[in-house]
Amino acid sequence: MTTHLSAAPIVVNPYRPSPARITSIIDLTPMEKLFEFRLIGDAAREAFDFQAGQFVELSIFGVGEAPISISSAPSKQGFIELCVRNSGDVTGALHSKKCGDIVGLRGPFGRGFPFQEMKGHDILLVAGGLGIAPLKSLINHIHDDRHDFGKVTILYGSRTPADILFRAQFDMWRHRDDFDLILSVDQPDETWDGAVGLVTKLFDTIDVDPKGTYGAICGPPVMYKYVIAEMRKKAMDADHIYVSFERRMKCGIGKCGHCGVGHQYACIDGPVFNYWEAMNLQEAI
Ligand SMILES: Cc1cc2nc3c(=O)[nH]c(=O)nc-3n(C[C@H](O)[C@H](O)[C@H](O)COP(=O)(O)OP(=O)(O)OC[C@H]3O[C@@H](n4cnc5c(N)ncnc54)[C@H](O)[C@@H]3O)c2cc1C
Ligand code: FES
Known part of the structure; x- marks a missing residue:
């Protein structure tokens, strides 16, 4: 008797983390570190194709999982970077790890920034605090394809000079003429010679081509409403404004259902939403 065994399709379990090795750890501030990971295995690396603005679920075995935005550019193949604040169980456990240690990663998840659509336009990126983490992926991605974009302006607000993330890279970029980077702090110290005040104050110092500019915003929830208002005051096209929201996720x-926001789920419909979607997420803005 002949038995016909049909080849079963390979089912990838989306709840199963892939092992990843920590290849570099950089202290950015006393609270935040930048971790670089290399996924273990060629198949895992090939499957990990992401867009700027997407996130991963980071697992520390025996502790739990936390969603974290990807900070590196998609072009940095085989590696991903996460900028992580020590804020609880999982992130605290990650902060105690060393180079060579293994963690788990699931993803990439969610909807990122519309990179292809943004090409050919000026770009205005506005970040507050840790919100620079997902925007850094977009900034680096734009940097890799710099000739495809017009003027690129980055407005980044932090609480104090000591809280500025990616300081070394931004110090370098401040002297480049293909990126306009303007930093602002709420509480200056004696070393600070830049702008002081909320990031929205920086809008007074910039010129924007209203029809030819895409905006991307990420920061603390309180910031969105005011930054969007400034973009609209500059007459920017609402269709060209994107925001990245964080919601508690599992x-x-x-x-x-943990990340429900309005009638959508931030994990699959976001975390990047366009202006019109954001306006419908009443509790988010
Ligand atoms: C899409 C997305 C992207 C993110 N990107 C980043 C990133 O790039 N870098 C980064 O550092 N963080 C990022 N976060 C935030 C990060 O996921 C959270 O801070 C996460 O809670 C950290 O997990 P933890 O186990 O370390 O902390 P937890 O143990 O979860 O604690 C974190 C804090 O939240 C409080 N808390 C925990 N659970 C609850 C609850 N149910 N209700 C109210 N408060 C609660 C705790 O008391 C504590 O103060 C992102 C979140 C999302 C959704
Ligand atoms: S995190 Fe489970 S539905 Fe979004």
């Missing part, structure tokens, strides 16, 4: 794949 599964990351639209199953558990």
Whole structure:
């Protein structure tokens, strides 16, 4: 008797983390570190194709999972970087790890920034605090394809000079003429010679081509409403404004309902939303 065994399709379990090795750790501030990971195995690396603005679920075995935005550019193949604030169980456990240690990563998840659509336009990026983490992926991605974009302006607000993330890279970029980077702090110290005040104050210092500019915003929830208002005051096209929202998440794949925002799930419909979607997410803005 002949038995017909049909080849079963390979089912990838979306809840199963892939092992990743920590290849570099850089202290950015006393609270934040930049970790670089290399996924273990060629198949895992090939499957990990992401867009700027997407996130991963980071697992520390025996502790738990936390959603974290990807900070590196998609072009940095085989490696991903996460900028992580020590704020609880998972992130605290990650902060105690060393180079060579293994963690788990699931993803990439969510909707990123519309990179292809943004090409051919000026770009205005506005970040507050840790919100620079996902925007850094977009900035580096634009940097890799710099000739495809017009003027690129980055407005970045921090609480104090000591809280500025990616300081070394930004210090270098401040002297480049293909990126306009303006930093602002709420509380200056004696070393600070830049702008002082909320990031929205920086809008007084910039010129924007209203129809030819895409805006991307990420920061603390309180910031969105005011930054969007400034973009609209500059007559920027609402269709060209994108925001990245953080919501408490568990599964990351639209199953558990933890990240419900309005009638959408931030993990699959976001974390990047366009202006019109953001306006409908009443509790988010
Ligand atoms: C899409 C997305 C991207 C993110 N990107 C980053 C990033 O790039 N870098 C980064 O550092 N963080 C990022 N975060 C935030 C990060 O996921 C959270 O801070 C996460 O809670 C950290 O996990 P933890 O186990 O270390 O902390 P937790 O143990 O979860 O604690 C974090 C803090 O939240 C409080 N808390 C925990 N659970 C609850 C609850 N149910 N209700 C109210 N308060 C609670 C805790 O008391 C504590 O103060 C992102 C979140 C999302 C959704
Ligand atoms: S995190 Fe589970 S539905 Fe979004």
